[in-house]
Amino acid sequence: MRDTQGKSGGIEGSLRIEVKIDAGVVSNVQVCSRRPVDSGALLEGRPVEDALDLLPRIFSLCGVAQTTAGLMAVERALAISLTPPQTAARQMLVAAEALEQTVWRIAVDWPTCLGMRPDVAGIRDLRRLLRGLETSMFNATPWNRIGGSHLLPDPVELVKIIDVVAQQAAWIVFGDAAPRLDNHESFDRWLGRQHRPGPAALDYVRDQGLAAFGHSQVDFLPTRPDTGFFAQQLANDVDWSFCARPHYHGSISETGALPRLVDHPLVSRLRDRHGNGLLTRLGARLVETDDLISKMRSWVGDLSDDPGTSAHHASGQGISVIDTARGVLVHWVEIADNIVDRYRILAPTEWNFHPRGPLIQGLQGANAHVGETLDKNAGLLINALDPCVGYELNIVEH
Amino acid sequence: MCLAIPSKVVEINDDRVIVERYGERLEVNTGLMSEPLTVGDYVVLRARTHVVAKMDPQAAREALLLFNELAERLADDIEFKSNHEAP
Numbered sequence: 123m124r125d126t127q128g129k130s131g132g133i134e135g136s137l138r139i140e141v142k143i144d145a146g147v148v149s150n151v152q153v154c155s156r157r158p159v160d161s162g163a164l165l166e167g168r169p170v171e172d173a174l175d176l177l178p179r180i181f182s183l184c185g186v187a188q189t190t191a192g193l194m195a196v197e198r199a200l201a202i203s204l205t206p207p208q209t210a211a212r213q214m215l216v217a218a219e220a221l222e223q224t225v226w227r228i229a230v231d232w233p234t235c236l237g238m239r240p241d242v243a244g245i246r247d248l249r250r251l252l253r254g255l256e257t258s259m260f261n262a263t264p265w266n267r268i269g270g271s272h273l274l275p276d277p278v279e280l281v282k283i284i285d286v287v288a289q290q291a292a293w294i295v296f297g298d299a300a301p302r303l304d305n306h307e308s309f310d311r312w313l314g315r316q317h318r319p320g321p322a323a324l325d326y327v328r329d330q331g332l333a334a335f336g337h338s339q340v341d342f343l344p345t346r347p348d349t350g351f352f353a354q355q356l357a358n359d360v361d362w363s364f365c366a367r368p369h370y371h372g373s374i375s376e377t378g379a380l381p382r383l384v385d386h387p388l389v390s391r392l393r394d395r396h397g398n399g400l401l402t403r404l405g406a407r408l409v410e411t412d413d414l415i416s417k418m419r420s421w422v423g424d425l426s427d428d429p430g431t432s433a434h435h436a437s438g439q440g441i442s443v444i445d446t447a448r449g450v451l452v453h454w455v456e457i458a459d460n461i462v463d464r465y466r467i468l469a470p471t472e473w474n475f476h477p478r479g480p481l482i483q484g485l486q487g488a489n490a491h492v493g494e495t496l497d498k499n500a501g502l503l504i505n506a507l508d509p510c511v512g513y514e515l516n517i518v519e520h
Numbered sequence: 521m522c523l524a525i526p527s528k529v530v531e532i533n534d535d536r537v538i539v540e541r542y543g544e545r546l547e548v549n550t551g552l553m554s555e556p557l558t559v560g561d562y563v564v565l566r567a568r569t570h571v572v573a574k575m576d577p578q579a580a581r582e583a584l585l586l587f588n589e590l591a592e593r594l595a596d597d598i599e600f601k602s603n604h605e606a607p
Contacts (some may be wrong), residue, residue, distance in 0.1 A: 133542070133591050134523040160593060161523070164586055179583045183522035183566055226566075242551035242570070250554060510522045512567050 133158065137475055137513040141500060143490040144520050151485045153475050157511055159365040162453075162465035170196055171268065173462045178266065184510065186219040187446040188467075189266045191453040196268055198440030199457045200433045208270030208431075210424035211259045213417070214280075216444065218252045221291060221414045223447035224379070227505055228407060229294045233319035235501040236326055241319045244294040251290060254283045255418075259425065270430035280422050288415045295320050295411050303412055306391040309405070323502060324408075327400045330493035334399035336484035336503040341373045342381035343450055343473060346443075353441045356454035356466040365468050367476060376480040377449025377473045378508055379406040383413060398480070400499070403506035436460045448508045449473060474507040481507050490519070524564045525587055526580035529557050537571065539563060 135157030142150040164180065165173035177192045178185035190212045197204055204212075225248060230240040256265055258279045263271045292300050297316035302308040314325050327333060351371060355364045369375070380398060383389045383406045392402040441454045449470030456464040475481055484503055493499045496517055504513055527539035527546070535550050537557060549570045550557060557563065557571070562580035564573045575583070 133587055134525055158523070158590055158593070161590060163593065164590060176586065179579060180523060180586060183524055183564070183572065185524070230570075231567075242549065246552045246554060249552065 135511045137471075137509055137511060139481070139500070139504065139513055139515045141485060141496070141515065141517045142520065143496070143517065146489065146491050148485050148488045148490055148496075149520075151482045153477055153479075153482060155366070155472075155475060157469075157471065159467075159469075159472065160362045162365075162467040165192075165455075165462050165465040168462055170200075170457055170460050170462055173465070174266065174268065184219065184223070184446060184448075186215045187444060187451055188453075190216050191442045191444050191451050191467075192455075193266060193268060194442030194444065195440045195453040195455045196457065198442065199438035199455050200268070200435045200440070201438065202269050202431050202433055204270055205428050205431065206424055207273055207275075207426045207428040210421040211265065211270075211273055211275070214255060214259065214421045214425075215265065216446065217414045217418050217421075218255050218287075220445075220447035221287070221411060221418075222249055222252055224407060224410050224414065225291055225294055227508060228320035228323075228411070229318075231505045232323035232404070232502065235505055236323060236498055238319055238322060241294055244290070248287065248290050248294065251283060251287045255280065258283060267430060269432055270428065272430060273425065273428040275422075275425035275427070277422050277425065280425070281419070284415065284418050284422070287418075291411050291415065294318065295408055297321055303386075303388050303409055306388055309388055320408075324401065324404050326493075326498075327404060327502065330499075332399070332493050332499055332502075333396040333401035335488060335492065335499055336403070336506070337397035337399040338376075338480045338483035339398070340376045340480040340483055341370070342384060343370055343375035343377040345382050345445055345450070347450065349441050349443050352443065352452050352468070353439070353454060356441070356452070356468065357439065357456070357464075359466055362466075365466055366472060368468055368472050374476055374478045375473055376507075377470050379403070379410045381449070382406075382445065383409050386413070398484070400502055400506060404502070407506065446470065448510055469510060470508070471510045475509055522566070523587070523590075524583065526562045526575050526583050527565055529559055529561045529563060532557065532559060537563075539565070539571075 138154040140152045141148055174192050177189045181188040226245055229244055233240045258276045260271050261274050265271050297318040301312035313328055380403050386409050389406045389409055392405045396402050437458050439456045443452050452468040454466040490496045525541055527541040529537050530540045531538035536547055537550055539546050539548055546568055548565055552570055552572055562575040563571045566572045
Protein backbone atom coordinates (compact mmCIF):
# COMPACT_ATOMS: atom_id res chain seq x y z
CA MET A 123 0.00 0.00 0.00
CA ARG A 124 2.87 2.36 -0.71
CA ASP A 125 1.50 5.52 -2.05
CA THR A 126 2.40 8.51 -4.11
CA GLN A 127 -0.01 11.19 -3.08
CA GLY A 128 -1.84 13.43 -5.48
CA LYS A 129 -4.55 15.93 -4.88
CA SER A 130 -7.22 13.43 -3.91
CA GLY A 131 -4.62 11.80 -1.69
CA GLY A 132 -4.60 15.12 0.14
CA ILE A 133 -8.25 14.70 1.11
CA GLU A 134 -8.08 11.07 2.11
CA GLY A 135 -4.84 11.66 3.96
CA SER A 136 -1.62 9.73 4.10
CA LEU A 137 1.32 8.83 6.29
CA ARG A 138 4.84 9.83 5.33
CA ILE A 139 7.39 7.72 7.17
CA GLU A 140 11.00 8.90 7.09
CA VAL A 141 13.69 6.44 8.21
CA LYS A 142 17.38 7.33 8.59
CA ILE A 143 20.15 4.75 8.83
CA ASP A 144 23.56 5.30 10.37
CA ALA A 145 26.19 2.54 10.50
CA GLY A 146 23.64 -0.15 9.64
CA VAL A 147 21.19 0.84 12.35
CA VAL A 148 17.96 2.83 12.12
CA SER A 149 18.94 6.04 13.87
CA ASN A 150 15.83 8.13 13.39
CA VAL A 151 12.20 7.57 12.43
CA GLN A 152 9.56 10.20 11.86
CA VAL A 153 5.90 9.82 10.98
CA CYS A 154 4.15 12.74 9.35
CA SER A 155 0.40 12.22 9.25
CA ARG A 156 -1.79 14.17 6.86
CA ARG A 157 -5.02 12.52 7.84
CA PRO A 158 -8.20 14.60 8.21
CA VAL A 159 -8.78 13.96 11.92
CA ASP A 160 -11.52 16.59 11.91
CA SER A 161 -13.80 14.72 9.49
CA GLY A 162 -16.41 14.47 12.29
CA ALA A 163 -17.08 18.16 11.65
CA LEU A 164 -18.83 17.18 8.41
CA LEU A 165 -21.67 15.85 10.54
CA GLU A 166 -22.08 18.96 12.66
CA GLY A 167 -25.12 21.15 12.09
CA ARG A 168 -27.10 18.33 10.47
CA PRO A 169 -30.19 16.48 11.76
CA VAL A 170 -29.04 13.35 13.60
CA GLU A 171 -30.50 10.86 11.11
CA ASP A 172 -29.01 12.73 8.14
CA ALA A 173 -25.62 12.79 9.83
CA LEU A 174 -25.71 9.05 10.48
CA ASP A 175 -26.70 8.38 6.88
CA LEU A 176 -23.55 10.19 5.78
CA LEU A 177 -21.17 7.93 7.71
CA PRO A 178 -21.21 4.98 5.28
CA ARG A 179 -20.77 7.39 2.37
CA ILE A 180 -17.76 9.11 3.88
CA PHE A 181 -16.16 5.95 5.20
CA SER A 182 -17.40 3.36 2.78
CA LEU A 183 -14.32 1.14 3.21
CA CYS A 184 -14.92 0.74 6.95
CA GLY A 185 -18.45 2.06 6.72
CA VAL A 186 -20.11 -0.60 8.88
CA ALA A 187 -17.79 0.01 11.84
CA GLN A 188 -18.07 3.79 11.52
CA THR A 189 -21.84 3.65 11.17
CA THR A 190 -22.19 1.30 14.14
CA ALA A 191 -20.00 3.53 16.30
CA GLY A 192 -22.08 6.52 15.22
CA LEU A 193 -25.38 4.79 15.97
CA MET A 194 -24.20 3.69 19.41
CA ALA A 195 -22.94 7.15 20.35
CA VAL A 196 -26.24 8.71 19.26
CA GLU A 197 -28.25 6.05 21.11
CA ARG A 198 -26.30 6.77 24.30
CA ALA A 199 -26.92 10.49 23.84
CA LEU A 200 -30.65 9.93 23.36
CA ALA A 201 -30.88 7.38 26.21
CA ILE A 202 -31.90 4.50 23.95
CA SER A 203 -31.12 0.98 25.20
CA LEU A 204 -30.43 -1.33 22.30
CA THR A 205 -31.81 -4.85 22.76
CA PRO A 206 -29.37 -7.81 22.92
CA PRO A 207 -30.51 -9.21 19.53
CA GLN A 208 -29.94 -5.84 17.84
CA THR A 209 -26.51 -5.58 19.49
CA ALA A 210 -25.60 -9.09 18.27
CA ALA A 211 -26.70 -8.26 14.72
CA ARG A 212 -24.51 -5.17 14.61
CA GLN A 213 -21.59 -7.09 16.10
CA MET A 214 -22.02 -9.66 13.34
CA LEU A 215 -21.84 -7.00 10.62
CA VAL A 216 -18.83 -5.26 12.18
CA ALA A 217 -17.03 -8.61 12.53
CA ALA A 218 -17.80 -9.47 8.89
CA GLU A 219 -16.24 -6.20 7.76
CA ALA A 220 -13.26 -6.78 10.07
CA LEU A 221 -12.80 -10.27 8.67
CA GLU A 222 -12.70 -8.97 5.12
CA GLN A 223 -10.20 -6.25 6.08
CA THR A 224 -8.00 -8.68 8.00
CA VAL A 225 -7.95 -11.25 5.22
CA TRP A 226 -7.20 -8.44 2.76
CA ARG A 227 -4.09 -7.51 4.73
CA ILE A 228 -2.94 -11.12 4.74
CA ALA A 229 -3.73 -12.02 1.13
CA VAL A 230 -3.11 -8.74 -0.66
CA ASP A 231 -0.97 -6.31 1.34
CA TRP A 232 1.59 -8.72 2.81
CA PRO A 233 2.45 -10.37 -0.52
CA THR A 234 2.48 -6.99 -2.28
CA CYS A 235 5.02 -5.81 0.31
CA LEU A 236 7.25 -8.74 -0.59
CA GLY A 237 6.84 -8.32 -4.35
CA MET A 238 4.61 -11.41 -4.63
CA ARG A 239 1.32 -11.86 -6.47
CA PRO A 240 -1.67 -11.13 -4.16
CA ASP A 241 -4.77 -13.34 -3.91
CA VAL A 242 -7.35 -10.83 -5.13
CA ALA A 243 -9.73 -13.49 -6.49
CA GLY A 244 -9.94 -15.14 -3.06
CA ILE A 245 -10.96 -11.85 -1.46
CA ARG A 246 -13.58 -11.22 -4.15
CA ASP A 247 -15.28 -14.53 -3.33
CA LEU A 248 -15.09 -13.86 0.40
CA ARG A 249 -16.70 -10.43 -0.01
CA ARG A 250 -19.56 -11.96 -2.01
CA LEU A 251 -20.22 -14.53 0.72
CA LEU A 252 -20.10 -11.99 3.55
CA ARG A 253 -22.74 -9.82 1.87
CA GLY A 254 -25.30 -12.57 2.54
CA LEU A 255 -25.15 -12.01 6.31
CA GLU A 256 -26.98 -8.67 6.27
CA THR A 257 -29.81 -10.04 4.12
CA SER A 258 -30.15 -13.06 6.39
CA MET A 259 -30.66 -10.81 9.42
CA PHE A 260 -32.55 -7.76 8.15
CA ASN A 261 -34.08 -9.04 4.92
CA ALA A 262 -34.46 -5.96 2.72
CA THR A 263 -34.62 -3.43 5.58
CA PRO A 264 -31.65 -1.04 5.97
CA TRP A 265 -29.81 -2.11 9.13
CA ASN A 266 -28.50 1.30 10.12
CA ARG A 267 -31.44 2.83 12.00
CA ILE A 268 -31.30 4.52 15.40
CA GLY A 269 -32.60 2.06 18.01
CA GLY A 270 -32.12 -0.85 15.61
CA SER A 271 -33.91 -1.98 12.45
CA HIS A 272 -36.54 -4.67 12.04
CA LEU A 273 -34.56 -7.82 12.74
CA LEU A 274 -35.83 -11.05 11.17
CA PRO A 275 -32.92 -13.48 11.41
CA ASP A 276 -32.70 -16.76 9.54
CA PRO A 277 -30.35 -18.76 11.81
CA VAL A 278 -30.12 -21.76 9.48
CA GLU A 279 -29.03 -19.60 6.55
CA LEU A 280 -26.64 -17.63 8.76
CA VAL A 281 -24.88 -20.78 9.97
CA LYS A 282 -24.65 -21.99 6.39
CA ILE A 283 -23.06 -18.70 5.27
CA ILE A 284 -20.61 -18.63 8.19
CA ASP A 285 -19.54 -22.21 7.43
CA VAL A 286 -18.72 -21.31 3.82
CA VAL A 287 -17.05 -18.06 4.89
CA ALA A 288 -14.92 -20.02 7.35
CA GLN A 289 -13.81 -22.44 4.62
CA GLN A 290 -12.98 -19.64 2.20
CA ALA A 291 -11.10 -17.57 4.80
CA ALA A 292 -9.16 -20.62 6.01
CA TRP A 293 -8.11 -21.47 2.44
CA ILE A 294 -6.89 -17.91 1.80
CA VAL A 295 -5.14 -17.52 5.14
CA PHE A 296 -3.88 -21.00 6.01
CA GLY A 297 -3.82 -22.91 2.72
CA ASP A 298 -4.97 -26.51 2.50
CA ALA A 299 -3.83 -27.67 5.96
CA ALA A 300 -4.70 -25.16 8.70
CA PRO A 301 -2.68 -25.51 11.90
CA ARG A 302 -4.27 -25.95 15.31
CA LEU A 303 -4.03 -22.43 16.65
CA ASP A 304 -4.15 -23.56 20.28
CA ASN A 305 -0.97 -25.56 19.72
CA HIS A 306 2.31 -23.80 18.92
CA GLU A 307 3.94 -27.02 17.72
CA SER A 308 1.21 -27.44 15.12
CA PHE A 309 1.80 -23.81 14.08
CA ASP A 310 5.57 -24.34 13.84
CA ARG A 311 5.05 -27.42 11.65
CA TRP A 312 2.65 -25.49 9.42
CA LEU A 313 5.11 -22.64 8.79
CA GLY A 314 7.07 -23.15 5.60
CA ARG A 315 4.72 -25.78 4.18
CA GLN A 316 2.20 -23.56 2.43
CA HIS A 317 2.56 -21.74 -0.84
CA ARG A 318 -0.32 -19.34 -0.40
CA PRO A 319 0.47 -15.60 -0.55
CA GLY A 320 -0.42 -14.95 3.10
CA PRO A 321 1.62 -17.68 4.81
CA ALA A 322 4.56 -16.75 2.57
CA ALA A 323 5.01 -13.54 4.57
CA LEU A 324 5.39 -15.51 7.79
CA ASP A 325 7.90 -17.80 6.10
CA TYR A 326 9.88 -14.75 4.96
CA VAL A 327 9.89 -13.35 8.50
CA ARG A 328 11.00 -16.63 10.03
CA ASP A 329 13.57 -17.55 7.37
CA GLN A 330 15.17 -14.10 7.30
CA GLY A 331 15.60 -13.89 11.07
CA LEU A 332 12.97 -11.17 11.44
CA ALA A 333 10.74 -12.77 14.10
CA ALA A 334 11.64 -10.12 16.68
CA PHE A 335 12.02 -7.27 14.16
CA GLY A 336 10.02 -4.22 15.19
CA HIS A 337 9.66 -5.17 18.84
CA SER A 338 8.40 -2.31 21.00
CA GLN A 339 7.22 -1.87 24.54
CA VAL A 340 4.34 0.49 24.01
CA ASP A 341 1.40 -0.09 26.38
CA PHE A 342 -1.62 -1.86 24.97
CA LEU A 343 -4.90 0.04 24.87
CA PRO A 344 -7.49 -2.05 26.73
CA THR A 345 -10.19 -3.54 24.50
CA ARG A 346 -12.72 -2.17 26.99
CA PRO A 347 -11.17 1.17 27.89
CA ASP A 348 -12.46 3.78 30.32
CA THR A 349 -15.19 5.48 28.27
CA GLY A 350 -15.48 8.29 30.84
CA PHE A 351 -11.87 9.26 30.12
CA PHE A 352 -12.49 9.41 26.38
CA ALA A 353 -15.75 11.31 26.84
CA GLN A 354 -14.00 13.96 28.90
CA GLN A 355 -11.07 14.29 26.48
CA LEU A 356 -13.22 14.46 23.36
CA ALA A 357 -15.76 16.87 24.87
CA ASN A 358 -12.86 19.26 25.50
CA ASP A 359 -11.05 18.61 22.21
CA VAL A 360 -11.85 21.98 20.69
CA ASP A 361 -8.80 22.03 18.37
CA TRP A 362 -8.91 18.28 17.51
CA SER A 363 -5.48 17.79 19.09
CA PHE A 364 -6.57 14.77 21.14
CA CYS A 365 -8.00 13.15 17.99
CA ALA A 366 -4.63 13.74 16.28
CA ARG A 367 -2.33 12.68 19.15
CA PRO A 368 -4.30 10.53 21.58
CA HIS A 369 -3.12 9.11 24.89
CA TYR A 370 -4.77 6.89 27.47
CA HIS A 371 -4.48 8.39 30.93
CA GLY A 372 -1.18 9.90 29.80
CA SER A 373 0.21 6.76 28.13
CA ILE A 374 0.97 6.35 24.44
CA SER A 375 -0.77 3.10 23.52
CA GLU A 376 -1.15 0.52 20.78
CA THR A 377 -4.41 -0.95 19.53
CA GLY A 378 -5.35 -3.74 17.10
CA ALA A 379 -4.97 -7.48 16.72
CA LEU A 380 -1.99 -7.98 19.03
CA PRO A 381 -3.40 -6.12 22.07
CA ARG A 382 -6.77 -7.80 21.47
CA LEU A 383 -5.37 -11.33 21.31
CA VAL A 384 -2.42 -11.07 23.67
CA ASP A 385 -3.86 -13.78 25.94
CA HIS A 386 -4.46 -16.28 23.14
CA PRO A 387 -2.21 -19.33 23.68
CA LEU A 388 -0.39 -19.08 20.34
CA VAL A 389 0.03 -15.30 20.47
CA SER A 390 1.22 -15.52 24.05
CA ARG A 391 3.75 -18.20 23.12
CA LEU A 392 5.02 -16.18 20.13
CA ARG A 393 5.33 -13.15 22.38
CA ASP A 394 7.35 -15.09 24.94
CA ARG A 395 9.78 -16.08 22.18
CA HIS A 396 9.90 -12.97 19.98
CA GLY A 397 8.45 -10.10 21.99
CA ASN A 398 6.11 -7.86 20.02
CA GLY A 399 8.11 -8.49 16.84
CA LEU A 400 6.91 -9.23 13.34
CA LEU A 401 6.22 -12.94 13.76
CA THR A 402 4.04 -12.29 16.83
CA ARG A 403 2.19 -9.49 15.08
CA LEU A 404 1.57 -11.45 11.87
CA GLY A 405 0.64 -14.53 13.92
CA ALA A 406 -1.94 -12.46 15.82
CA ARG A 407 -3.49 -11.49 12.49
CA LEU A 408 -3.91 -15.13 11.51
CA VAL A 409 -5.46 -15.92 14.89
CA GLU A 410 -7.80 -12.98 14.43
CA THR A 411 -9.44 -14.51 11.35
CA ASP A 412 -10.26 -17.61 13.36
CA ASP A 413 -11.38 -15.57 16.37
CA LEU A 414 -13.75 -13.41 14.31
CA ILE A 415 -15.42 -16.45 12.77
CA SER A 416 -15.86 -18.05 16.22
CA LYS A 417 -17.51 -14.87 17.49
CA MET A 418 -19.80 -14.72 14.46
CA ARG A 419 -20.93 -18.27 15.17
CA SER A 420 -21.65 -17.42 18.82
CA TRP A 421 -23.76 -14.36 17.93
CA VAL A 422 -26.16 -16.38 15.79
CA GLY A 423 -27.64 -17.77 19.01
CA ASP A 424 -28.24 -14.25 20.35
CA LEU A 425 -30.38 -13.20 17.38
CA SER A 426 -34.17 -13.21 17.41
CA ASP A 427 -37.06 -11.29 15.85
CA ASP A 428 -36.90 -7.73 17.15
CA PRO A 429 -38.62 -4.55 15.93
CA GLY A 430 -36.05 -2.09 17.31
CA THR A 431 -36.52 0.75 19.80
CA SER A 432 -37.67 4.36 19.41
CA ALA A 433 -36.04 7.51 20.76
CA HIS A 434 -37.71 9.55 23.51
CA HIS A 435 -35.10 12.27 23.97
CA ALA A 436 -33.81 14.88 21.53
CA SER A 437 -30.67 16.13 23.28
CA GLY A 438 -27.67 14.78 25.11
CA GLN A 439 -24.05 13.65 24.87
CA GLY A 440 -23.00 10.10 24.03
CA ILE A 441 -19.90 8.05 23.40
CA SER A 442 -19.25 4.68 21.83
CA VAL A 443 -16.12 2.54 21.84
CA ILE A 444 -16.06 -0.41 19.46
CA ASP A 445 -13.50 -2.93 18.29
CA THR A 446 -12.77 -2.79 14.58
CA ALA A 447 -10.30 -4.52 12.27
CA ARG A 448 -7.62 -1.94 13.06
CA GLY A 449 -8.37 -1.50 16.75
CA VAL A 450 -10.47 0.62 19.03
CA LEU A 451 -12.69 3.20 17.32
CA VAL A 452 -14.30 5.96 19.41
CA HIS A 453 -17.16 8.25 18.42
CA TRP A 454 -18.41 11.08 20.62
CA VAL A 455 -21.45 13.24 19.88
CA GLU A 456 -23.31 16.17 21.37
CA ILE A 457 -26.90 16.58 20.19
CA ALA A 458 -29.21 19.55 20.76
CA ASP A 459 -32.84 19.29 19.65
CA ASN A 460 -32.05 16.45 17.22
CA ILE A 461 -29.23 18.43 15.55
CA VAL A 462 -25.61 17.28 15.80
CA ASP A 463 -23.86 20.09 17.63
CA ARG A 464 -20.39 18.54 17.95
CA TYR A 465 -18.91 15.26 16.67
CA ARG A 466 -15.49 13.71 17.30
CA ILE A 467 -14.00 10.53 15.82
CA LEU A 468 -10.87 8.92 17.24
CA ALA A 469 -9.53 6.28 14.83
CA PRO A 470 -7.08 3.39 15.51
CA THR A 471 -4.42 4.74 13.11
CA GLU A 472 -3.80 7.70 15.41
CA TRP A 473 -2.65 5.31 18.17
CA ASN A 474 -0.39 3.04 16.16
CA PHE A 475 1.21 5.79 14.08
CA HIS A 476 1.57 8.27 16.92
CA PRO A 477 4.93 10.12 16.86
CA ARG A 478 5.96 8.10 19.93
CA GLY A 479 3.92 5.01 19.12
CA PRO A 480 4.73 1.40 18.28
CA LEU A 481 5.92 2.00 14.70
CA ILE A 482 8.50 4.59 15.74
CA GLN A 483 9.63 2.57 18.73
CA GLY A 484 9.70 -0.66 16.73
CA LEU A 485 11.93 0.75 13.98
CA GLN A 486 14.19 2.94 16.11
CA GLY A 487 17.49 1.11 16.68
CA ALA A 488 16.56 -1.79 14.34
CA ASN A 489 19.26 -3.56 12.36
CA ALA A 490 18.86 -2.15 8.85
CA HIS A 491 20.64 -5.03 7.14
CA VAL A 492 18.66 -8.08 8.22
CA GLY A 493 16.30 -9.73 5.77
CA GLU A 494 16.30 -8.83 2.10
CA THR A 495 15.75 -5.09 2.45
CA LEU A 496 14.69 -2.67 5.16
CA ASP A 497 12.03 -1.48 2.75
CA LYS A 498 10.32 -4.91 2.86
CA ASN A 499 10.78 -5.38 6.62
CA ALA A 500 9.49 -1.94 7.51
CA GLY A 501 6.63 -2.39 5.04
CA LEU A 502 5.55 -5.57 6.80
CA LEU A 503 5.71 -3.84 10.19
CA ILE A 504 3.65 -0.92 8.90
CA ASN A 505 1.07 -3.35 7.49
CA ALA A 506 1.04 -5.31 10.75
CA LEU A 507 0.19 -2.06 12.56
CA ASP A 508 -2.47 -1.57 9.92
CA PRO A 509 -2.89 2.07 8.87
CA CYS A 510 -6.23 2.93 7.30
CA VAL A 511 -4.60 5.13 4.67
CA GLY A 512 -1.75 4.74 2.21
CA TYR A 513 1.80 5.46 3.26
CA GLU A 514 5.01 6.67 1.71
CA LEU A 515 8.19 5.16 3.12
CA ASN A 516 11.46 7.02 2.56
CA ILE A 517 14.69 5.40 3.72
CA VAL A 518 17.91 7.42 3.74
CA GLU A 519 21.28 5.80 4.51
CA HIS A 520 24.19 7.98 5.67
CA MET B 521 -10.41 6.61 8.54
CA CYS B 522 -10.50 5.28 5.07
CA LEU B 523 -12.34 7.97 3.13
CA ALA B 524 -14.27 6.81 0.09
CA ILE B 525 -13.70 9.44 -2.55
CA PRO B 526 -15.72 8.71 -5.71
CA SER B 527 -13.49 8.11 -8.73
CA LYS B 528 -14.68 8.23 -12.35
CA VAL B 529 -13.68 5.46 -14.76
CA VAL B 530 -12.10 7.09 -17.84
CA GLU B 531 -10.36 4.15 -19.54
CA ILE B 532 -10.61 0.36 -19.36
CA ASN B 533 -7.73 -2.08 -20.05
CA ASP B 534 -8.61 -5.70 -19.18
CA ASP B 535 -8.47 -6.08 -15.38
CA ARG B 536 -7.17 -2.57 -14.86
CA VAL B 537 -8.90 0.77 -15.32
CA ILE B 538 -7.83 4.37 -15.28
CA VAL B 539 -9.89 6.47 -12.88
CA GLU B 540 -9.90 10.18 -12.33
CA ARG B 541 -10.70 12.23 -9.26
CA TYR B 542 -9.90 15.82 -8.54
CA GLY B 543 -7.86 16.01 -11.73
CA GLU B 544 -5.63 13.12 -10.70
CA ARG B 545 -5.47 9.87 -12.75
CA LEU B 546 -4.79 6.50 -11.14
CA GLU B 547 -4.42 3.06 -12.71
CA VAL B 548 -6.22 0.57 -10.46
CA ASN B 549 -7.03 -3.13 -10.35
CA THR B 550 -10.62 -4.34 -10.88
CA GLY B 551 -10.03 -7.95 -9.78
CA LEU B 552 -12.36 -7.57 -6.79
CA MET B 553 -15.35 -6.61 -8.89
CA SER B 554 -17.81 -9.25 -10.00
CA GLU B 555 -19.80 -6.81 -12.16
CA PRO B 556 -18.37 -5.18 -15.31
CA LEU B 557 -17.38 -1.51 -15.34
CA THR B 558 -17.90 0.95 -18.16
CA VAL B 559 -16.36 4.32 -18.88
CA GLY B 560 -18.23 6.97 -16.90
CA ASP B 561 -18.98 4.73 -13.90
CA TYR B 562 -18.17 6.02 -10.42
CA VAL B 563 -16.25 3.69 -8.15
CA VAL B 564 -14.72 3.56 -4.67
CA LEU B 565 -11.08 2.57 -4.26
CA ARG B 566 -9.20 0.86 -1.50
CA ALA B 567 -5.75 2.24 -0.86
CA ARG B 568 -5.65 3.87 -4.30
CA THR B 569 -4.93 0.46 -5.84
CA HIS B 570 -8.15 -1.59 -6.12
CA VAL B 571 -11.76 -0.86 -7.08
CA VAL B 572 -13.96 -2.16 -4.25
CA ALA B 573 -17.41 -0.89 -5.22
CA LYS B 574 -19.40 0.77 -7.97
CA MET B 575 -21.32 3.88 -6.89
CA ASP B 576 -24.72 5.11 -7.88
CA PRO B 577 -24.17 8.47 -9.70
CA GLN B 578 -26.47 10.31 -7.29
CA ALA B 579 -24.59 8.90 -4.28
CA ALA B 580 -21.30 9.87 -5.95
CA ARG B 581 -22.55 13.43 -6.45
CA GLU B 582 -23.57 13.71 -2.80
CA ALA B 583 -20.29 12.23 -1.62
CA LEU B 584 -18.25 14.62 -3.75
CA LEU B 585 -20.07 17.59 -2.24
CA LEU B 586 -19.09 16.28 1.19
CA PHE B 587 -15.48 15.80 0.22
CA ASN B 588 -15.38 19.29 -1.25
CA GLU B 589 -16.53 20.50 2.14
CA LEU B 590 -13.77 18.50 3.79
CA ALA B 591 -11.28 19.89 1.29
CA GLU B 592 -12.18 23.41 2.39
CA ARG B 593 -11.05 22.50 5.88
CA LEU B 594 -7.63 21.34 4.74
CA ALA B 595 -4.48 23.31 4.13
CA ASP B 596 -4.47 26.10 1.58
CA ASP B 597 -1.69 24.51 -0.46
CA ILE B 598 -3.99 21.70 -1.60
CA GLU B 599 -5.75 23.02 -4.64
CA PHE B 600 -8.12 20.18 -5.49
CA LYS B 601 -11.28 22.03 -4.66
CA SER B 602 -11.22 24.52 -7.47
CA ASN B 603 -10.36 21.85 -10.04
CA HIS B 604 -13.21 19.51 -9.42
CA GLU B 605 -16.69 19.40 -10.82
CA ALA B 606 -19.35 17.10 -9.38
CA PRO B 607 -20.79 14.59 -11.88
